[in-house]
Amino acid sequence: xxxxxxxxxxxxxxxxxxxxxxxxxxxxxxxxxxxxxxxxxxxxxxxxxxxxxxxxxxxxxxxxxxxxxxxxxxxxxxxxxxxxxxxxxxxxxxxxxxxxxxxxxxxxxxxxxxxxxxxxxxxxxxxxxxxxxxxxxxxxxxxx
Amino acid sequence: xxxxxxxxxxxxxxxxxxxxxxxxxxxxxxxxxxxxxxxxxxxxxxxxxxxxxxxxxxxxxxxxxxxxxxxxxxxxxxxxxxxxxxxxxxxxxxxxxxxxxxxxxxxxxxxxxxxxxxxxxxxxxxxxxxxxxxxxxxxxxxxxxxxxxxxxxxxxxxxxxxxxxxxxxxxxxxxxxxxxxxxxxxxxxxxxxxxxxxxxxxxxxxxxxxxxxxxxxxxxxxxxxxxxxxxxxxxxxxxxxxxxxxxxxxxxxxxxxxxxxxxxxxxxxxxxxxxxxxxxxxxxxxxxxxxxxxxxxxxxxxxxxxxxxxxxxxxxxxxxxxxxxxxxxxxxxxxxxxxxxxxxxxxxxxxxxxxxxxxxxxxxxxxxxxxxxxxxxxxxxxxxxxxxxxxxxxxxxxxxxxxxxxxxxxxxxxxxxxxxxxxxxxxxxxxxxxxxxxxxxxxxxxxxxxxxxxxxxxxxxxxxxxxxxxxxxxxxxxxxxxxxxxxxxxxxxxxxxxxxxxxxx
Numbered sequence: 001x002x003x004x005x006x007x008x009x010x011x012x013x014x015x016x017x018x019x020x021x022x023x024x025x026x027x028x029x030x031x032x033x034x035x036x037x038x039x040x041x042x043x044x045x046x047x048x049x050x051x052x053x054x055x056x057x058x059x060x061x062x063x064x065x066x067x068x069x070x071x072x073x074x075x076x077x078x079x080x081x082x083x084x085x086x087x088x089x090x091x092x093x094x095x096x097x098x099x100x101x102x103x104x105x106x107x108x109x110x111x112x113x114x115x116x117x118x119x120x121x122x123x124x125x126x127x128x129x130x131x132x133x134x135x136x137x138x139x140x141x142x143x144x
Numbered sequence: 145x146x147x148x149x150x151x152x153x154x155x156x157x158x159x160x161x162x163x164x165x166x167x168x169x170x171x172x173x174x175x176x177x178x179x180x181x182x183x184x185x186x187x188x189x190x191x192x193x194x195x196x197x198x199x200x201x202x203x204x205x206x207x208x209x210x211x212x213x214x215x216x217x218x219x220x221x222x223x224x225x226x227x228x229x230x231x232x233x234x235x236x237x238x239x240x241x242x243x244x245x246x247x248x249x250x251x252x253x254x255x256x257x258x259x260x261x262x263x264x265x266x267x268x269x270x271x272x273x274x275x276x277x278x279x280x281x282x283x284x285x286x287x288x289x290x291x292x293x294x295x296x297x298x299x300x301x302x303x304x305x306x307x308x309x310x311x312x313x314x315x316x317x318x319x320x321x322x323x324x325x326x327x328x329x330x331x332x333x334x335x336x337x338x339x340x341x342x343x344x345x346x347x348x349x350x351x352x353x354x355x356x357x358x359x360x361x362x363x364x365x366x367x368x369x370x371x372x373x374x375x376x377x378x379x380x381x382x383x384x385x386x387x388x389x390x391x392x393x394x395x396x397x398x399x400x401x402x403x404x405x406x407x408x409x410x411x412x413x414x415x416x417x418x419x420x421x422x423x424x425x426x427x428x429x430x431x432x433x434x435x436x437x438x439x440x441x442x443x444x445x446x447x448x449x450x451x452x453x454x455x456x457x458x459x460x461x462x463x464x465x466x467x468x469x470x471x472x473x474x475x476x477x478x479x480x481x482x483x484x485x486x487x488x489x490x491x492x493x494x495x496x497x498x499x500x501x502x503x504x505x506x507x508x509x510x511x512x513x514x515x516x517x518x519x520x521x522x523x524x525x526x527x528x529x530x531x532x533x534x535x536x537x538x539x540x541x542x543x544x545x546x547x548x549x550x551x552x553x554x555x556x557x558x559x560x561x562x563x564x565x566x567x568x569x570x571x572x573x574x575x576x577x578x579x580x581x582x583x584x585x586x587x588x589x590x591x592x593x594x595x596x597x598x599x600x601x602x603x604x605x606x607x608x609x610x611x612x613x614x615x616x617x618x619x620x621x622x623x624x625x626x627x628x629x630x631x632x633x634x635x636x637x638x639x640x641x642x643x644x645x646x647x648x649x
Contacts (some may be wrong), residue, residue, distance in 0.1 A: 024467040042197055049207055086468050093466070093570060101569040102215045109209075109462055116457040116475070117197040126479035127457050129431040131194055131317035133308030134277075137432050 013062040019078045020065065023085040024111040027124065039114035046113060058110070061103040065092070145354075146376045150177040150338075152636065153353050153380040155345045155395065157182040158227020159625040160609030161386030162324025163264070165332040165339070167633030171640055172336025179378065180329070180339040181355055183391070184223035185366030187230075192317040196456040199314035202365040203231050205390075212510045216568040217416060219508060220576040221388055224315075224366075225341050226325025228388065228622075232576075233312040233436040234302040234321045235451075235620040236270040238262070239627075242444060247614050249584045251595035260627035268302040268322040270623075277308060279433030284424070284482050285452045286438055288534030294440045294450075294526060299620075301434065308433040310454055342369040343376075345387070346504075348399040351604060353378045382636055384597075384606045385582070386629065389414075392611040393498040393581030394506035396592075396599075404601055405592050409499055411492035411583040412508065413616035414575035416516055418486045419455060419463040420524060422531035422539040427479040430454050436485075440526070443489045443618040447515060448523030450530070453485040463572045464540055465547040474540060474548075482536060484527040487577070488519030489618040498581045512568060520573075521563045528557045542571045577621050582611035597632035608632040 021039070022029035031039065047055050068088060069077035077085060092104040115121045122128075130136035152168060154161045157180050165180050172178055185202070193199060200208040203224050210219045222228035238261045244254040264270075289296040302322040309317055319326060333339055346354045359373040360366070385392045393409045402408050435454040442448050455463070457478065464471055474481075490496075490513065499507045524541050531539045532554040539549045545565040553560060565571075585591025588600040597612060599605040608629040610621050617624055 024471075026469055026472055045197070045201065046207065046209075049201065089467070094567075098215075098569050101567070105215075105569060105572075108467055111467075112461040113197065113458050116461045122196075122457050125457060125475050125477075126427075127431055129194060129310050129456075131192075131307070131309045131311065133306075133310065133318075133432055135307060137429070 013059065013066065015078050016062055016066045016076070019085065020062065020089065020107065021111045021114065023082065023089055024108055025115040026082075028111070028115050035118065035120065038118045042117050043110050043114045046110065057103070058106060061107055065089070146374060148376055148378045150179045150378060150380045152176065152178045152382045152384065153378055154178070154180045154384040154386055155353065156227060156386035156388065156391060156609060157225055157329055157339060158222065158324060158386065158388060158609065159229050159622045160388075160629040161384065162226060162229065162328040163626045163629035164384050164386060164608050164633045164636075165337050166324070166328035167630055168636060169332040169335035169337055171637075174640070176640065178337045179380075180332070180337060181343045181345055181353065181378070182225055182227075182339060182341045183344045183387070184225065184227075184341065185360070185364065186225040186341040187315065187366045189319055191365040192315045194309065194311040194314050194317050196314065196458050203315055210508075212508045214509065214511065214568065216512070217510055217573045217575060219390070219414065219578060220574060221390060221578055224325070225339065226323045226329060229321075229323025230315050230325050231313055232323070232622060233434070234323070235299045235436055236265050236268070236302050236623045237300065237619050239617055239624040240443070240619060243615075243618050249595045249614060250586055252584065256631070257624060257627045260630045261623040264623060264626045264630070265300065265302070268327050269304045270300045270302045272298050272300055273306075273434060273437055277306070277433060278437055279308070279430060280428035281430040281435070281454050281482050282433070282437040282452045284428065284534035285484065285530060288530035288532070289440055291533030292526070292529035294442075294530065296438045296440050299437055299439055301437070303434070306434060310431050310433060310435050312435060314456070338370075340370045341367070343371065345395055346398065348383060348395065348605070351379060351381070351383070353380065353383060382604055382606065382639075384608050384632065384636070386607070386609040388609050389578035389581045389611040390498055390506045390508060392607055392609055394500050394504070396582065397498070397500045398504040405588060405599070407583065407585075407588070407590065407592050409497045409581050411580035411614055412496045412498050412510065413490045413492050413579045413613070414510065415449075415487040415577040415616060416490060416512065416520065416573050416575050417488070418520055418524060418542050418573065419453065419460070420484045420486060420527045420531070420539065420541060421460065421464060421474065422482045422536035423474065423477045424480045424482060424536055428482060430479070430481060430483070441619065442523070442526065446522045447489045447519035448526070449487045449489065449619065450523055450527055451485045451487065453483045455483065463542075463574070465542050465571065470548065482531060482534065484530065486520055486523035486527055488516045488523065490516045490519075490616050492580055492583075492615045512566070512573070517563050517566050520566065521561060525557050525561045528554070528561060577610075577617070579610045579613040579616055579621065582607045583614040584612045585614060595631070596635045597628065598635070606632050606636065
């Protein structure tokens with residue numbers, strides 16, 4: 001997917017977005033250009049099925065995360081340590097405010113989709129379901 | 145707007161609509177025109193790729209992520225030729241006699257439902273899998289249940305030629321699942337029943353259905369609609385609504401029937417569910433073989449049912465609590481994971497209902513009652529015992545904090561897993577057994593239809609799907625939907641003579 005300005009819905013916060021992704025799924029920190037393109041493609045497809053308001057809310061939520069990082073640590077989320085990032089996101093996930101919990105839940109869902117719905121993401125965790133089922137397992141050893 | 149005329153229009157092609165279409169298949173030979181209107185696409189065999197997000201987008205409403213108004217639960221329901229029977233696991237159980245008795249619907253007898261259910265089970269090749277077809281994920285469930293003192297039963301399944309792809313919930317890639325898309329609908333079409341896909345019933349007015357037929361978008365799976373895209377007014381002497389709990393309720397609400405049917409959209413239930421995951425020390429067969437072969441039924445005693453399950457990477461990741469290294473470590477153990485689905489048996493309560501927004505889109509309001517949370521917690525405790533009984537190293541329980549329970553903590557399950565850790569909006573809950581909204585009953589004050597699906601005050605309008613349930617079924621609903629649809633169809637058939645006369649006139 002082309003990730004030039006205006007293409008990816010959360011493009012305006014791309015560095016923060018990637019840092020959040022790598023906090024939710026640490027392995028996302030090692031993704032290459034093609035992997036990110038796949039990641040964005042999945043997220044973009046999911047967002048395309050949602051009302052535009054949801055995309056705006058998520059974009060605002062990414063901005064809010066960065067503002068919280070600036071307020072708490074005087075640094076952008078991108079430059080926090082992995083421990084600081086985790087603590088900040090965890091505070092949102094367990095917030096007393098339902099809106100923040102739901103925002104974090106939505107963002108986390110997108111990150112997990114972008115990472116684990118990719119063929120390489122599935123393969124990396126040893127998931128090898130095959131339409132041929134038992135035959136694939138018995139004859140080629142590819143099902144498990 | 146293009147005008148069309150039929151004798152009977154069936155809206156929806158799943159377990160309800162597909163069954164009605166099949167039961168009425170001989171009417172076209174007698175001069176009656178029967179039409180099925182399906183919102184989703186007609187997929188071809190090669191469309192079933194087993195890819196998680198791709199198939200979920202093609203087969204489920206909102207890609208399987210339809211959120212409740214509170215944003216605390218996702219609802220999964222299919223939209224395709226065959227409805228949700230394309231994406232379920234084929235589990236085919238007869239309704240518990242206790243539940244049908246509790247429903248107390250005048251004119252609805254358990255023996256009648258059971259007899260019809262058995263007939264559909266035979267017709268759709270329902271049977272028990274042989275031992276060699278059972279994978280480790282299911283075998284460990286049985287062993288763990290035995291060790292923990294629970295009685296595991298085998299699911300009867302509607303399969304023919306199952307290769308064990310494990311991809312049932314993404315649509316069987318081997319055409320093995322005998323849903324209405326493989327059995328009832330093709331037979332009905334062969335006999336002259338028409339089925340149009342990509343066709344959304346917008347509303348019902350003056351014995352007509354206003355239907356919007358959509359063009360196939362670039363990259364969309366399946367065949368184009370059988371009708372030219374556009375808006376149609378389809379007149380019919382009898383209209384059968386079978387769009388599922390959410391779809392049927394929303395359609396009747398869009399048709400402005402709430403004033404004369406005050407119970408429309410009420411009595412919504414859905415068996416809220418947790419996916420539980422446990423890690424074993426060695427790889428097990430889990431992503432091969434049928435995923436849902438056994439269950440433990442504790443509905444009557446403790447308001448929960450446990451079922452074996454095996455979900456796909458993204459679905460699994462989403463259902464695990466938290467994120468970061470601990471979450472990732474669990475995901476990396478995928479080949480060693482065992483899964484159990486905990487379904488809470490909810491009850492119809494005031495406030496849990498289906499409404500529509502200003503654009504006519506369905507809105508499902510659902511709050512978790514203390515009984516539902518108690519059912520989820522009791523089921524999670526039982527599942528943890530089963531996991532450890534089967535030899536698991538650690539268990540992920542959404543109602544524990546922290547959610548990982550190590551084997552060394554197995555004797556503290558009741559303390560670790562507790563209702564106080566259930567936090568709506570953080571604890572992932574999903575549901576796929578959507579019921580109610582057009583419930584059966586005695587009169588307009590307590591229900592929307594009678595026991596034969598006839599809408600109160602509108603005898604030409606019928607309902608035939610899970611929206612008829614006046615309360616939760618407390619077990620997988622498909623055979624019961626078919627049995628109820630069979631009753632609706634039988635009543636329509638008995639009136640076919642007068643329909644023919646009307647046509648002649």
